[in-house]
Amino acid sequence: MSTVAEWEARALAWSNEHPPPLGAPAGSRTPVSASQREEWLAWTREMHAAGLATMEWPVEWGGAGVGVEETRAVARILHEAGAPHVLSSIGTGMVGPAIIKFGTPEQQARHLPGIAAGTTIWTQLFSEPGAGSDLAAVRTKATRHPDGGWVVSGQKVWNTYAHLADWGYLIARTGAPDSRHRGLTMFVLDMTTPGVTVQGIREITGDADFNEVFLDDVRLSDDAVVGAVDGGWGVSMSTLSDERTVVGSLVLWLQTEVDRLTRVVRGLGSDVSDGITTALAEVVTEVRALADLSGREQIAGAETIGKIAYADLNIRVHQLAMDVSCAHPGAVPDAWAHRWSDSYLYTRAYTISGGSNEILRNVVAKRGLRLGS
């Protein structure tokens, strides 16, 4: 058996034995009650224990050292099973790899086991009210304390799972105010440190899976720095470039929703309108094209074309899914009608997060396609 087939079998067996916490009517992206929270965190830890959360990590840090094919195959099975958002994904996908690459041995020993086990939850503290797509405009300030270490003050926003997180992965300005990307430093932040205040932001979906985080004279020790002081941009870029994997996973997830929708439409036989069939065939085709494209290297500067196209396609798919749900209500389970309607409201987020589609088009045009230079 190939390793992909082995991992698929393993993921299938695990998933069949581990029902995820019920995610509806609310709570598709974040737990909405204390008991659901505990259930969801426990499910996450069990997924980690089964080795399904850090497959690509090096073996020495709790991973299996496998490549992207195996990881995608497992992700696909979990999406087909209806797995919820993985609460530990910022840790496993971003912070862990950064600490493996840039961390000191002490940081690695301290943080990696908890990330690998899914027992510590992390949040990303990058964006600010004045710095979204323009991350180099970050103003949260870290200054040296006379007794050693740092004092950090500022405000972060759009911090997914900050309300659940034990630790934060923080980017702050250690350089002069106008130093842009050259004066930034990455820190790890214990979210229980005095001066850290987390406030939920309710989204148009009705949920609050992300937050504002206020930092008021928060004390950090020197060993909280990841990489070099003023070297934070390079550290953050290396983790943001794992975006291809993130987009690949999002596309796979979208494909499983398109597949569910196609099964519904197919089951309707000749009852379904020509318009729905045509619109469906177009998204079936485009999602497959994106699934393949997101596994290929793009020319330098054009790496984000997959993310741009995904974000727009995501909206079309969910509009069509809602159209089908209401044109043929008896043919669509309530749970799916709920998921698609909820996901439709969330589609706006993907056109903005990770760099807005508008900014990304600018970047691809100028750096990838060399237009206007």
Place this chain on the structure above:
Amino acid sequence: MTDGALERDALAKLLRNEDAAAWAALKDDGWLDLVPEEDGTWPMVTTAATVAGVVASAGRSLPVGAHLAAAATLARVGDQRGDAGSLGVVTDLWAGEEGRLEGRCWSSAAPDHVLLALPDGTLGIVPGASCALAADPMPTFDQVDVRRISMARDDVDQIGDLQAVGVHESAVAFFLAAEALGAVQDAAERALAYLNDRHAFGQPLGSFQALQHRAVDVYTVGRMATSLLDLAASGWVEADLGSTASWQAKVFAGSRGVWAAEQAIQLHGGIGFTWELGLHHALRRAQRARLLLGGPSRAAAEVVARTDVGPRPGLTDWTLRPIPLEPLAP
């Protein structure tokens, strides 16, 4: 130069000839050889698709895709007429007067044989000389080798069953998409180059954000086209000649491909609207991919019916757990 670049150069040189000479050379130099291996694989199909795309990009009236599709089908059903000089395919057929069959045919002006799906669901072949061929009344099809055809049912030999028709139609879908998307990719590249060459208001067109954003989306269509054509070509290992992926490529060519071809013209401004610039060849081929073989509805129905969408056997789909509908308080 790599081998790939050498071949394209050789192909381009050959295409500078007049139509008849170019066609003869394409055949003689082996560019149109497409036969399966013993194990049922088609290693040359990617090359065939590239050839079809290059010829289409050149805007030449050489029905390479039709010939390749027909030759592949004939090889699959074991009919020797695939070795003939020029093959065509009827993509759409309807009943005419006095028992005649009318249709749209993708072929040269004088094909030796033409393949068609008969009304009874069987695969037929008819000598081109027995048919009446005329220019198609829809000007969109001008210069893309689509002609009106008329024939007597008695002149058609049956050579295959329903499955053979499936093979035939998906081969046609594949090459319609390959020619269209090859031409569209070429038009897109030209548009991107033009945006930097052409200046207006004291700056290159490519410095205007609205055009940059449009260009990125056109470029992305080109990348998606590569993915879908590769997927369709790699599907040519089964008896159905990769039908699902071929129909998917056709859907894409006829929707996003058409859009990209339109944009390639638009991004050239006024000069894009001239016959001479030749961008209309990409648009005509994208429309041809959309409109032939039953229009977008037929291809959509094939994609929805054939695409493998699970569910995966043995996997519990937890999303099917019913959600509790909370009763409202009285």
